[in-house]
Each structure stands twice: as C-alpha cells, then as structure tokens.
Amino acid sequence: MIWSVYTENRLGLQFDPRTKIIMLILCVISATIAPSLLYESVLIFAVTVFGCASGKVRRSLFCAAFYGAFYMLTKFVISLEKGTLYTVFTSWLGLFYTVYPCAFLASIILSTTKVSEFLTATSKAHIPNKVVIPLAVMLRYIPTVCEDWGYIKDAMRLRDVTPSLFGFLKNPAMAVECLYVPLLMTASNTADELSAAALTRGIENPTPRTCLIEVRFRGRDWIATVLAVCVLVLGFIWERIV
Structure with a gap:
C-alpha cells in the first residue's frame, strides 16, 4: 500500500x-x-x-x-x-x-x-557525509530557487515590472531592485533553511538509512x-x- x-x-x-x-x-x-x-x-x-x-x-x-x-x-x-x-x-x-x-x-x-533515495544510495556506496550533505542540499536547492523565482515573477507582474529581457532593457534599475535582489536574498535564505532541514531530518545520523523504495x-x-x-x-x- x-x-x-x-x-x-x-x-x-x-x-x-x-x-x-x-x-x-x-x-x-x-x-x-x-x-x-x-x-x-x-x-x-x-x-x-x-x-x-x-x-x-x-x-x-x-x-x-x-x-x-x-x-x-x-x-x-x-x-x-x-x-x-x-x-x-x-x-x-x-x-x-x-x-x-x-x-x-x-x-x-x-x-x-528524490533526496531520500539519493541518501540511501550514497549510504550503500559508503560515500562520506562531507560529500553527501552538500549534494543532498543541492538536489533541493535548485528546484526550490526555481520555485521562488516563479513567485517573484508573479509578484512583479502585479507591480507592472516585466521579468524579461525587454523589461530589463526598458528599466534596468527597477528590474534589478524588484527581481534580482529578492532572488539573491531568497537564494541565501533557502540555502540556510535547507541545511537546517537536512540536519533536523537526521542527515548526520550514523545508523543505516531506510527508504520506501x-x-x-x-x-x-x-x-x-x-x-x-x-x-x-x-x-x-x-x-x-x-
């Protein structure tokens, strides 16, 4: 089931x-x-x-x-x-x-x-945690940042800021302020949050991992x-x- x-x-x-x-x-x-x-x-x-x-x-x-x-x-x-x-x-x-x-x-x-499958596979391969933890965070980091980028674009469209090359050329200062600065801040916070979440889920637990798959x-x-x-x-x- x-x-x-x-x-x-x-x-x-x-x-x-x-x-x-x-x-x-x-x-x-x-x-x-x-x-x-x-x-x-x-x-x-x-x-x-x-x-x-x-x-x-x-x-x-x-x-x-x-x-x-x-x-x-x-x-x-x-x-x-x-x-x-x-x-x-x-x-x-x-x-x-x-x-x-x-x-x-x-x-x-x-x-x-999936991160759980990746961690289980690397555990079976006896790969050190110093290598596994950054890779596990990366697996979630890029999709999360892409998701945040979509939210930022939707919010900026409501403020009449076009998230495109034309919008950047039309008003570069506004595009940087409303798009890229929030993205950089979000990316920085996401890295810290994903690292904390991985530690909370026991990524450093020395016991063998289990997986549904x-x-x-x-x-x-x-x-x-x-x-x-x-x-x-x-x-x-x-x-x-x-």
Missing part, C-alpha cells in the same frame, strides 16, 4: 541514483573530449533517450529541439568563415557544446531523484551504465572510424 501511494505519480523507469551519478561523470568526460559536432549530437541523442526513459519526455524533446536549432545555427555561422558574427560566435561555441549535454542530463537527474542496481541500471561507457569509448575512437 505504501509502495503504491509513493510511486503512483512517478512516470518512466526508475534508475538507481548511483547510476545517474556515474552517467553524469561519464557525460562530463564525453562532452570534454568530444571530437566533433556529430559526436556531440550522438551524446545529446543518448541523453534524450535516457530522459524519455526516465519519464521526462517533454523536457527531453524540448532540449533536443533547442540543441538541433543551435546546431543548425552553428553550421550556418561556420560556413561564413569570417566576419564579426563568426568571430563573436565561435569564441564561446566550445563552452556551450561542453556544458550543454552536462546541464541537460543534470536537469533530468535533479527532476527524477528499494534502492539497488537492476538490469536497466547496468544497461544504462554500459551504454554510457560505450558512448564514452566511441568518443575516443571517433576519429578512427569516421
């Missing part, structure tokens, strides 16, 4: 948090060594498949479509071979293609991983890990086979 109530709103396959951490590390390495834009597209495709399998179909397809549009723009700019647009664009092109796959995968992990490696976890390793190996041998 508890299991059904806990999982009834969870869509897609549930992967072990340790699998997600391993995949994120492999994704960072793959994005760093990416030998070409075509390989980068393969990496994005792999992340998209993982996101769809995890139940985040809309987000995954949107991020993949955004990457596709940016990929076409990149091809167009590279075809220019010279000019101001080419110089400005290529200066940060490498940074985007290195960060985007990692950010894409991280967003899926953050939205599909059985956290263990399943067949899907091994398959996902092997495929991630294959994508990484493909990056090392890409120039030999293409």
Whole structure:
C-alpha cells in the first residue's frame, strides 16, 4: 500500500541514483573530449533517450529541439568563415557544446531523484557525509530557487515590472531592485533553511538509512551504465572510424 501511494505519480523507469551519478561523470568526460559536432549530437541523442526513459519526455524533446536549432545555427555561422558574427560566435561555441549535454542530463537527474533515495544510495556506496550533505542540499536547492523565482515573477507582474529581457532593457534599475535582489536574498535564505532541514531530518545520523523504495542496481541500471561507457569509448575512437 505504501509502495503504491509513493510511486503512483512517478512516470518512466526508475534508475538507481548511483547510476545517474556515474552517467553524469561519464557525460562530463564525453562532452570534454568530444571530437566533433556529430559526436556531440550522438551524446545529446543518448541523453534524450535516457530522459524519455526516465519519464521526462517533454523536457527531453524540448532540449533536443533547442540543441538541433543551435546546431543548425552553428553550421550556418561556420560556413561564413569570417566576419564579426563568426568571430563573436565561435569564441564561446566550445563552452556551450561542453556544458550543454552536462546541464541537460543534470536537469533530468535533479527532476527524477528524490533526496531520500539519493541518501540511501550514497549510504550503500559508503560515500562520506562531507560529500553527501552538500549534494543532498543541492538536489533541493535548485528546484526550490526555481520555485521562488516563479513567485517573484508573479509578484512583479502585479507591480507592472516585466521579468524579461525587454523589461530589463526598458528599466534596468527597477528590474534589478524588484527581481534580482529578492532572488539573491531568497537564494541565501533557502540555502540556510535547507541545511537546517537536512540536519533536523537526521542527515548526520550514523545508523543505516531506510527508504520506501528499494534502492539497488537492476538490469536497466547496468544497461544504462554500459551504454554510457560505450558512448564514452566511441568518443575516443571517433576519429578512427569516421
């Protein structure tokens, strides 16, 4: 009964948090060594498949479509071979293609991983609390700040302050005062509150943790890990086979 109530709103396959951490590390390495834009597209495709399998179909397809549009723009700019647009664009092109796959995968992990599952998995992996506690706070920090950002935008719309680039250009002082200052204050308070909440819930308790969900490696976890390793190996041998 508890299991059904806990999982009834969870869509897609549930992967072990340790699998997600391993995949994120492999994704960072793959994005760093990416030998070409075509390989980068393969990496994005792999992340998209993982996101769809995890139940985040809309987000995954949107991020993949955004990457596709940016990929076409990149091809167009590279075809220019010279000019101001080419110089400005290529200066940060490498940074985007290195960060985007990692950010894409991280967003899926953050939205599909519960803190209790993460803590149970890291406890089984015997990871020190000095590493676990900051990561556990981070899992709740980013979604909480995004939620607060939505509340701030709604409040500012009532005061006729548009939370957009146009509104910032129209009245930058008002935008900073009414949007970004409250966001910074909220972000600072949220970090303290989440840390206190984690300690209150016994995050430093030395006894073994329990969880409603059985956290263990399943067949899907091994398959996902092997495929991630294959994508990484493909990056090392890409120039030999293409």
